[in-house]
Amino acid sequence: MHSPDLSQDNIAKIRDLFPGCVTEARDNTTGELRLAVDFDQLKQELSDYIVEGPKERYRLDWPGKREALFLANAPTAKTLRPVVDESLAFDTTQNLFIEGDNLEALKLLQESYLGKVKMIYIDPPYNTGKDFIYDDDFSEKSEDFLVRSNQKDDIGNRLLANTESNGRFHSDWLSMMMPRLRLAKNVLSDDGVIFISIDDCEINNLRSLCDEVFGSDNFIASIIWHKMDSPKNSAKYLSEDHDYILLYAKNSEKWRPRLLPRSGKMIERYQNPDNDPRGPWLLGDLAARNFYSKGVYPITTPSGKLISGPPAGSYWRISQEKFDELSADNRIWWGTSGDNRPGIKKFLSEVRDGVIPQTYWSWKEVGSTRNAKQDLRKLLNASSGDQIFITPKPVKLIERMLDIATSPDENAIILDFFAGSGSTAHAVMRKNSNDGGNRKWISVQLPEPASDNKTISDMCLDRVRQAGIEAIETGSSESWDKDIGFRFLKIDSSNMKDVYYRPDEISQTDLLDAVDNVKPDRTAEDLLFQVLVDWGVDLTLPIRRETIQGKTVFFVDENALVACFDQGVSEALVKELAKSEPLRVVFRDNGFESDAVKINVEQVFRQLSPTTEVKAI
Structure with a gap:
């Protein structure tokens, strides 16, 4: 019920004539993205002389970039809570499945x-105008967000629909990607790499963004994946048969690709017509x-030609x-x-x-989107009418990446923070x-809502469980450790109570309520994993529970960390x-049976185990 926005219509007309003069900008009143005219650029287009304007520089810029940089560096008050019942081989597995905002x-x-x-x-969400991307406004309360976005789920996911109606803005997508890539770079090893579909x-x-985050010197390749095994006849213009996979190294000087095994067809090309031993x-x-200065001379064949x-x-x-020299060694072939x-004989045994x-990468070697969907439906015993992922990635595609970037014996950690259908975990186990x-x-x-009261993470876990069974049943190696389990961890608020009182507002009752600083619904396992996160301990180390003097004690990797969160801890x-x-x-800070025991803890360890680091939460 509004009259047309004529300014936007005029901008569209300018874009038809001068595409480079129309950009994206944030509205000063509403704060929303909208199309805008770069008047300095337009003035230059209409002038026959160089127009003075802002100082030019080579960089990638967009509305919201500074906020994205801030988000990458801002701390989070969240923690990881273990869900033992939904995990598989929780105490011993070295795999992790984390549910929550990546x-x-x-x-x-x-x-x-x-x-x-x-x-x-x-495999991040493509900017198609229909997918969802993450809206990282941590300063906003969940209630305010639900009102603003008209969305609601069980754990307050923050999602922003980047639809055709708001112009499929590149700025939204870049603001979502930048902080995640910056943090991803930190966890990469010096000889590590990242593949991005x-x-x-x-x-x-994305190429410009990765150049900024990882450095253009660490760009390795832009891989073409021929993903369609047949043309798409419904295409409006041309059938889009390929996707890209950008490959960047943390340090290109320290990373080298591993050689891929030769296929049967490659090996068949090697023949031995002269029965060479x-x-x-x-x-x-x-x-x-x-040009080769010594590469011009006559040759006489064995037949005298x-x-x-x-x-x-x-x-x-x-x-x-x-x-x-080669001829004397029977390395020259004359037919x-x-x-x-x-010609020169190149022996298979010497290459x-x-x-x-x-x-x-052809779909014939690494699979197509149709192959991926068929394999996933078969794995999950899903019928053609069941809700399933539209564009899962083929397991063979990710196995090709694993072949290039990892060797079997190096205990490599593989991370996928847009897990989707679970293809990466499947590929690693296979x-x-x-x-x-x-x-x-x-x-x-x-945990984006999917269908039948299931979320994307639920469907992903279903696939991971079945993939582990498949790996056990079809694997050809007898030496692997058969670790098909995973620790299920859920991102949640801190285990500690929130305190928002000003000193002049605190009553005696409030002080008594604050004696126990742990939220009532949190378990000892919850506290243990918060400590692991805070201390920077490997989250997959083996955990052993033991009852000592009636108290539950956790031993993480035997003596790497010992924890007891029960009440009434004695000297x-x-x-x-x-x-x-x-x-x-x-x-636990209030877990000791008396103040005297709490005071003496550090002294006891100083005498019996002086190298132990002691902490109370």
Whole structure:
């Protein structure tokens, strides 16, 4: 019921004439993004002289960039709560599944996994105008957000629909991606890499953003994945048959790709027509177009035919002395008749054990989107009418990345913080089951509503459970550790009570209520994992529970950390724990049976285990 916005219509007309003069800007009144005219640029377009304007510089800029940088550095008050009942092999597994906002998850993982992740693969939401992207307004209360966004779910997810109606703004998408990539860089190891799937809409912006975050010197490749196994006849213009996968290293000087295994077809090309005892060989051309000063000389074939020199416009690759040496070693092939132009025999037994990865990946080798969907439906025993992911990534596609970036024996950690359908966790388990590897995975997924009272993370976990069973049943390696479990961790508010009182507002009752600083619904396991996060301890270390003097005591990696959060801790129990000489020990602040015991804790450990770090929460 509003009259047309003529200014926006006029801007659209200018965009038709001068596309480079229309940009995105934030409205001073509403704070919303809208199209705007870059008047300095428009003035230059309409002038026959250089117009004075803002100082030019080479950079990627957009409305909201400073806020995105602030979000990357801002702390979070959230914590990770274990959900043991929904986990698999909780006490022993080294895999993690984290449910919640991935920006908060990355912040919580900073200390524990700083510089430890070997490979990251993400398939972020494409800016299609229909997908959802994350709206990271941490300053807003959840109630205010629900009113503002007209959305509601069980844990207060923050989502912003980047739809056609708001112009599919690149700024929204970039603001969502930047803080996540900056935090992802921190957890990458010095010889680690990140693979990012993307389509044509944001490939240029993502490349510029990654250059800024990782450094242009660390750009490795832009991989073309031919994802469609048949043309899309419904396409408006051309059938979009490919996606891109950007590959960046944390440090390109320290990272090198692993060679890919040769396929059966590659090996079949090696033949042995002359029964050479060195085995099958492949014929290499002796001539090349590159200039070589010693590469012009006549050659006489075994049949007596004279070859005056290399073909026109080319040179022999090697000198005559080297040629004679190879000929004497039966490494020159003249054809079955003995008078062909010579070639060099390249023996399969002498070439590198693999081939260098290429930047074009065909669906025939790594799978198509249709293959991925069919495989997922089969794995989950879903019928054609069941709700399922529209564009899951093929497991083979991610296995190709694992082949390039990891080796079976290096205990590599693989992170995917846009887990989606769970393809990355599936690929890691399948790869381990076939090559005996001990790679470990961390998946992060927001519990977006899906269907049938299920969330995306629920469906992802269903897939991960079935993928583990498949890996056990079909894996060809007998040496892998068969770790198909995962620790389910959920992002939630702090375990500590929130205190918002001013001194003049506190009553005696309020002080009594604050004696116990832990929220009543939190368990000992909750407190343990908050300590692990705060202390930067590996979240997958084995955990053992033991009852000592009637109290539950947690031993993390035996003596890496010992924790007791029960009430009524006695000095005798403190002395008993000190005998194990743990690296760290933690108690509940109000868990001691008396103030005297609390005061004496540090003294006890100073005498019995002086290297132990003592903490009370």
